[in-house]
Amino acid sequence: MKKKRVKNKSSFLKIGLVGNPNVGKSTVFNGLTGLKQHTGNWPGKTVSNASGAYTYHDREYLLYDLPGTYSLIAHSKEEECARDFVCFEEQDGMIIVCDAVCLERNLNLVLQTLEITKKAVVVVNLMDEAKKKGIEINLTKLSHILGVPVVGASARSGQGLTEIMDEVEKMSTKSPRGMDITYSAAIEKAIMPIEEVLKNRLSPNYNCRWLALQLLHSDECMQNSIKKYIAQDFFDDPILKDTLQTAKTNLLEDDITTQDLSNKIVSTLVKKAESIASQVVTYKNQNYQAKDRKIDSYITSKKTGIPLMILLLMFIFWLTISLSNYPSEMLFSFFHFLEPHVQNFFVNIGISSGFLSLLMDGVYRVLTWVISVMLPPMMIFFPLFTLLEDLGYLPRIAFNLDHCFRKCHACGKQALTMCMGFGCNAVGVVGCRIIDSPRERLIAILTNCFVPCNGRFPTIIAILTMFFVGFRSDLASSFTTVILLTGTILIGIFLTMLISYILSKTLLKGIPSSFTLELPPYRKPQVLRVITSSLLDRTLHILGRAVLASIPAGILIWVLAHVEVGGLPLLQHGTNFLNPFAELIGMDGAILMGFILGFPANEIVIPIILMIYLSNGSLVDFDNLLALREILISNGWTWLTAVSMILFSLMHFPCATTCLTIHKETGSWKWTFLSIVIPLVAGVVICFLLTSVVRLLGLV
Amino acid sequence: MKKKLYPLHCMQIGKKVIVRKVETEESIKRRLLDIGMIDGTEIECVLKSPFGDPHAYSIRGALIAIRNDDASSILVELKD
Numbered sequence: 001m002k003k004k005r006v007k008n009k010s011s012f013l014k015i016g017l018v019g020n021p022n023v024g025k026s027t028v029f030n031g032l033t034g035l036k037q038h039t040g041n042w043p044g045k046t047v048s049n050a051s052g053a054y055t056y057h058d059r060e061y062l063l064y065d066l067p068g069t070y071s072l073i074a075h076s077k078e079e080e081c082a083r084d085f086v087c088f089e090e091q092d093g094m095i096i097v098c099d100a101v102c103l104e105r106n107l108n109l110v111l112q113t114l115e116i117t118k119k120a121v122v123v124v125n126l127m128d129e130a131k132k133k134g135i136e137i138n139l140t141k142l143s144h145i146l147g148v149p150v151v152g153a154s155a156r157s158g159q160g161l162t163e164i165m166d167e168v169e170k171m172s173t174k175s176p177r178g179m180d181i182t183y184s185a186a187i188e189k190a191i192m193p194i195e196e197v198l199k200n201r202l203s204p205n206y207n208c209r210w211l212a213l214q215l216l217h218s219d220e221c222m223q224n225s226i227k228k229y230i231a232q233d234f235f236d237d238p239i240l241k242d243t244l245q246t247a248k249t250n251l252l253e254d255d256i257t258t259q260d261l262s263n264k265i266v267s268t269l270v271k272k273a274e275s276i277a278s279q280v281v282t283y284k285n286q287n288y289q290a291k292d293r294k295i296d297s298y299i300t301s302k303k304t305g306i307p308l309m310i311l312l313l314m315f316i317f318w319l320t321i322s323l324s325n326y327p328s329e330m331l332f333s334f335f336h337f338l339e340p341h342v343q344n345f346f347v348n349i350g351i352s353s354g355f356l357s358l359l360m361d362g363v364y365r366v367l368t369w370v371i372s373v374m375l376p377p378m379m380i381f382f383p384l385f386t387l388l389e390d391l392g393y394l395p396r397i398a399f400n401l402d403h404c405f406r407k408c409h410a411c412g413k414q415a416l417t418m419c420m421g422f423g424c425n426a427v428g429v430v431g432c433r434i435i436d437s438p439r440e441r442l443i444a445i446l447t448n449c450f451v452p453c454n455g456r457f458p459t460i461i462a463i464l465t466m467f468f469v470g471f472r473s474d475l476a477s478s479f480t481t482v483i484l485l486t487g488t489i490l491i492g493i494f495l496t497m498l499i500s501y502i503l504s505k506t507l508l509k510g511i512p513s514s515f516t517l518e519l520p521p522y523r524k525p526q527v528l529r530v531i532t533s534s535l536l537d538r539t540l541h542i543l544g545r546a547v548l549a550s551i552p553a554g555i556l557i558w559v560l561a562h563v564e565v566g567g568l569p570l571l572q573h574g575t576n577f578l579n580p581f582a583e584l585i586g587m588d589g590a591i592l593m594g595f596i597l598g599f600p601a602n603e604i605v606i607p608i609i610l611m612i613y614l615s616n617g618s619l620v621d622f623d624n625l626l627a628l629r630e631i632l633i634s635n636g637w638t639w640l641t642a643v644s645m646i647l648f649s650l651m652h653f654p655c656a657t658t659c660l661t662i663h664k665e666t667g668s669w670k671w672t673f674l675s676i677v678i679p680l681v682a683g684v685v686i687c688f689l690l691t692s693v694v695r696l697l698g699l700v
Numbered sequence: 701m702k703k704k705l706y707p708l709h710c711m712q713i714g715k716k717v718i719v720r721k722v723e724t725e726e727s728i729k730r731r732l733l734d735i736g737m738i739d740g741t742e743i744e745c746v747l748k749s750p751f752g753d754p755h756a757y758s759i760r761g762a763l764i765a766i767r768n769d770d771a772s773s774i775l776v777e778l779k780d
Contacts, residue, residue, distance in 0.1 A: 071734035102761040105736050266733040273736070274760075289758070296747055305750035399765050403751035406767060412754070436727070514728035516735065517765040519747075519756055
């Protein structure tokens with residue numbers, strides 16, 4: 001009944017995409033809808049439901065990319081949301097995506113889904129990977145056994161997408177046969193009477209057999225979903241209560257407790273999957289995992305695991321720094337060359353001199369600085385990082401570091417969210433959903449900003465280059481930058497663990513919870529796709545945000561610098577006010593002001609500081625980092641200022657976007673507030689200690 | 701004759717074993733069932749992380765890391 005109403009409202013057919021984590025659901029989704037959901041070779045990337053539409057043969061389909069799940073018996077928020085979609089949402093069919101390399105395990109979810117709905121198409125994805133490993137799958141036979149269409153696909157190269165759309169179209173008009181699963185006699189006997197009661201009560205849209213089975217063994221979470229989607233008073237029905245009680249008593253007489261029942265149900269499915277897999281999968285090479293094992297034996301070994309990790313990090317930094325020097329220089333010269341022309345243009349169209357200085361000294365210089373300094377490292381770092389992600393290295397980092405996180409009473413998956421933080425802390429915070437335990441998830445959220453995101457990265461690199469390395473572009477100097485940068489990152493990681501430990505002992509007391517972490521097979525990254533997607537999507541997105549934030553900031557600073565109260569510009573009042581405190585932590589009022597005004601986006605902290613310095617009248621041309629250094633030094637910067645600034649940009653407060661995301665994820669202002677206070681206190685304390693020690697020893 | 705049972709985390713790399721009893725806490729027990737670890741499943745210890753904890757096991761073709769605390773409540777018998 002309900003279904004018809006929805007269809008009248010919209011002509012879209014609602015199709016859900018389920019599958020185990022990391023089988024390429026999002027790749028299939030992107031392939032079908034043309035959207036660009038983030039993909040990568042590690043479980044748990046899709047953390048929220050994405051939906052997108054596609055048209056095939058003049059019919060419109062609305063596709064829902066559900067979070068990856070091993071089963072429809074929910075353990076975590078994501079699994080709950082996938083389960084509720086399959087079980088209770090009014091959908092017109094499911095696409096179940098499987099990994100061809102690991103079909104047997106995936107079949108478990110296929111069987112669970114088919115128990116609920118027969119309107120399904122099974123997609124065996126990653127056929128290319130399986131072929132490489134000598135794994136053959138008899139798709140025709142699989143389709144025959146399962147009773148639903150089966151499509152072999154390699155979604156990354158676009159293979160099989162048309163067939164999927166074809167089968168979905170057929171499925172939407174005619175429901176496939178679909179296999180039934182039979183349990184032991186005792187369980188079947190228990191299901192039957194409940195099924196009858198439900199059939200009399202519910203509309204034919206519901207799969208009463210499945211629901212009956214759930215009622216026999218379900219937990220509170222499932223019961224809540226039933227109440228929510230079917231009826232609040234669902235369990236108040238006296239006939240249902242009676243039948244349920246009798247069935248449970250009968251089961252107990254057969255020595256089956258509710259707990260046993262759950263296990264028996266899962267075991268039945270697992271054994272069924274095992275038997276199906278043995279009929280359709282042939283391994284031509286029994287040792288198909290040998291290559292992965294060999295690589296893993298280095299990447300995770302006691303001797304080489306951690307050093308390799310650090311070396312890899314350093315190598316990426318080195319590439320980023322040494323390669324971004326040249327485009328950076330070129331951009332600087334280009335904008336410098338352009339400056340008089342732009343200025344002339346503004347003069348010609350009749351812009352008054354006061355406003356002109358706002359445009360040129362304020363907006364133009366901030367903008368060009370952001371672009372020259374930010375763009376090149378991002379253009380190199382993002383693709384490199386995405387390559388690692390595609391390769392399957394990130395879960396190995398979590399595997400290597402889990403012991404440390406366990407010592408901090410936190411979850412090893414926090415290493416994954418930390419890695420995401422390198423790209424963007426807001427993304428890292430959302431990614432914390434992969435951590436099941438609420439306590440450990442909060443720890444990961446609160447500490448995420450100790451990893452410098454791409455907005456702070458170039459700031460740190462720029463200061464390191466200006467003050468500690470010099471401007472020779474030889475191997476030695478870039479190597480020094482790399483060592484210092486890696487050191488900075490390691491400080492961040494160390495603090496992440498320290499703070500996690502402190503939180504576990506105080507505010508978020510608890511013991512580490514159990515978890516499993518899947519280490520996916522290595523996959524050859526798609527270099528071209530990585531470069532285009534990371535360049536176009538991520539780099540431009542972040543750069544756009546920085547530019548958007550720097551224009552109003554430029555104007556605000558110009559205004560603050562030109563509106564005078566009591567003979568002094570407002571900005572001066574502000575920096576004067578901050579100065580005494582800033583002095584204590586090794587910086588000055590302008591820097592602190594930069595951090596405060598840079599709250600919308602960390603990228604613009606240095607440009608703001610420069611504008612503050614420049615607004616004091618010292619108008620200097622700057623066409624490269626060397627000139628910038630002169631400006632900073634003439635404003636009293638020493639190496640201590642530089643170190644303090646680096647430490648403080650590693651830990652102050654998360655940017656506005658991250659704060660909002662934290663609030664959204666935790667649903668509480670208290671935790672959001674703490675996420676600001678914790679890094680701020682850490683930063684202030686550490687900078688204060690450093691400054692005091694250095695001054696005490698008379699090193700500056 | 702009943703075979704002797706060992707806790708899973710004691711197994712050396714490359715040792716093939718058969719799962720007999722999963723006595724871990726409920727949350728991870730469900731997860732292990734979902735990935736196919738039931739009575740009689742053959743698994744193999746494949747990797748040990750640099751600090752010795754966790755270990756990764758090959759379970760039905762997938763590589764799954766489990767902390768030693770949890771693996772110690774999974775009892776296995778040696779495969780001949």
